[in-house]
Amino acid sequence: MGSGISKFTCKALGGVCELVLDGMTDAQAQPHFVAAQQEILRIEHKYSRYRQDSLLSRLNQQAGGEPVACDKETLQLFAHADALYNLSKGLFDITSGVLRRAWNFNAQNIPSASQLELLTELVDWHAVQHHDNNVRLEKAGMEVDFGGFGKEYAADRAAAVLLAADCRHGYVNLAGDFRMLGPRTDGSPWMIGIRHPRKQDDVIATIPLIGGALATSGDYERFIEVNGKRYCHILNPHTGMPVTWWQSVSVLAPHTLVAGSYSTIAMLMEDKGLEFLQLSGLPFLAVDQQGRYYQNQANAAGLYATA
Numbered sequence: 332m333g334s335g336i337s338k339f340t341c342k343a344l345g346g347v348c349e350l351v352l353d354g355m356t357d358a359q360a361q362p363h364f365v366a367a368q369q370e371i372l373r374i375e376h377k378y379s380r381y382r383q384d385s386l387l388s389r390l391n392q393q394a395g396g397e398p399v400a401c402d403k404e405t406l407q408l409f410a411h412a413d414a415l416y417n418l419s420k421g422l423f424d425i426t427s428g429v430l431r432r433a434w435n436f437n438a439q440n441i442p443s444a445s446q447l448e449l450l451t452e453l454v455d456w457h458a459v460q461h462h463d464n465n466v467r468l469e470k471a472g473m474e475v476d477f478g479g480f481g482k483e484y485a486a487d488r489a490a491a492v493l494l495a496a497d498c499r500h501g502y503v504n505l506a507g508d509f510r511m512l513g514p515r516t517d518g519s520p521w522m523i524g525i526r527h528p529r530k531q532d533d534v535i536a537t538i539p540l541i542g543g544a545l546a547t548s549g550d551y552e553r554f555i556e557v558n559g560k561r562y563c564h565i566l567n568p569h570t571g572m573p574v575t576w577w578q579s580v581s582v583l584a585p586h587t588l589v590a591g592s593y594s595t596i597a598m599l600m601e602d603k604g605l606e607f608l609q610l611s612g613l614p615f616l617a618v619d620q621q622g623r624y625y626q627n628q629a630n631a632a633g634l635y636a637t638a
Contacts (some may be wrong), residue, residue, distance in 0.1 A: 336351060337351070337352050337355055337356070337357045337364075338350070338351050339360070339364035341371075341486070342376055343371045343505070344375050344379075344481065344505065345482075345506070346482070346505065346507075347506060347561065348368070348504070348506070349369060349504040350364050350368070350493075350503055351501045351502050351504070352501035353516045355365075358447075361500050363493055366493075367489040367490075367493050368489075371372055371485045371489050372493045374488060375485070378430065378477045380474075386405060387451055387476065387477060389614055390466060390468060392474075393468065394469075394470060394471075394473050394475075395469070395470055396467075396471075399465065400464055400465055400510060401466050401562060406466075408480075409459070409461065412456075412475075415479075415480070416589025418592075419600065422567065422569075422596065422600060423592070423595065423599060424568040425476055425477060426456055426459065426474065426475055426476075427568035428474050428478060429450050429454060430447070430454070430571050433447055433450055434566065434573075436553045436555050439557055442571070450571060451569065451570070453472050454473075454568045454571075455470065458470050479595055480500060480588055480592055480595075482505050482508060483505075483508055483591030484588050486505040486508050486544070486587040487510055487587050487588050489505070489510070489537045490502075490510040500516050501513070502523075508545070508547070508591055509523055509545045509587070510545060510587045511541060511542045511544065512541060513541060514542075522538070523537065523539075523545055524537045524542050525545075525581050525616060526547070526551075526579075530552045535579075536616055542585075543583055543586075543590075544583070544584055544587040544589070545583050545590060546587055546590035546594050547579055547581040547594060548565065548579065548597070549575070549578060549580070549598075550574070551563070551578070551579065552564065561573075565599065566599050574601055575601065575620065576602055577617055578620060580595075580597045580615065580617045582597070582614070583615070593611055593613060593615075594615075597617065604617070605617065608625075609627060614626075
């Protein structure tokens with residue numbers, strides 16, 4: 332079989348992961364796919380809130396008790412969380428995962444104000460203590476959750492594994508967040524579609540990419556509708572209520588971690604999200620609740636050329 336486009340899919344981090352390489356036979360691509368998948372699964376096993384043996388689960392179990400020793404990778408992710416907290420003026424808070432105790436997006440019920448009030452008292456980034464290599468959650472019952480950027484971090488790490496093996500033509504697609512390795516073997520870009528937030532099988536834009544990353548946050552991934560109103564999984568940490576301003580926000584950046592973080596912060600900032608995106612200088616495409624489009628592609632050409 333001649334070389335061409337090879338694809339590999341697997342389930343990871345609650346979604347579908349697609350790995351694509353150009354210029355290789357399936358047999359040549361297979362060990363690279365396995366290595367990238369193993370890196371994604373390593374991150375899932377280490378940080379998943381759904382695994383009792385994960386590092387974050389151990390941290391959460393120790394909340395209000397003894398500190399937990401963390402390695403360099405984990406401390407760097409906590410440093411990233413701190414930067415996002417400051418960048419978002421407190422709206423991107425990895426201790427807000429505790430709010431999922433009240434929100435069940437598989438059921439048609441809205442939490443009471445008293446439920447949310449009790450839980451928002453446990454949302455407190457400043458109660459995450461760092462001493463040397465130890466991390467401690469000060470309040471019993473509080474939690475940390477890397478769900479706001481873990482998928483994007485995994486996409487970047489999988490891409491790093493592939494790039495280290497000299498895979499320069501392809502991309503990682505982790506549940507709709509893309510990290511490009513480089514153009515197709517003939518130098519042409521990959522055409523990446525951005526999903527329509529209200530029409531599952533439609534796209535609102537198709538973007539030519541040879542490098543960088545594209546990530547989208549939206550109100551259509553996990554949500555419920557009650558009495559005609561949509562409640563999505565992106566929650567304001569101060570009120571415990573879902574955001575309502577944007578249908579979706581897509582951002583282009585050099586790395587998926589950056590693109591995903593900025594798109595999520597824009598969702599959390601609601602009516603102030605557009606100014607935040609414009610000040611970032613990053614190319615973006617956003618859709619508000621009325622279906623109006625906003626974009627900035629001024630710097631896109633430079634981004635496409637970064638692998």
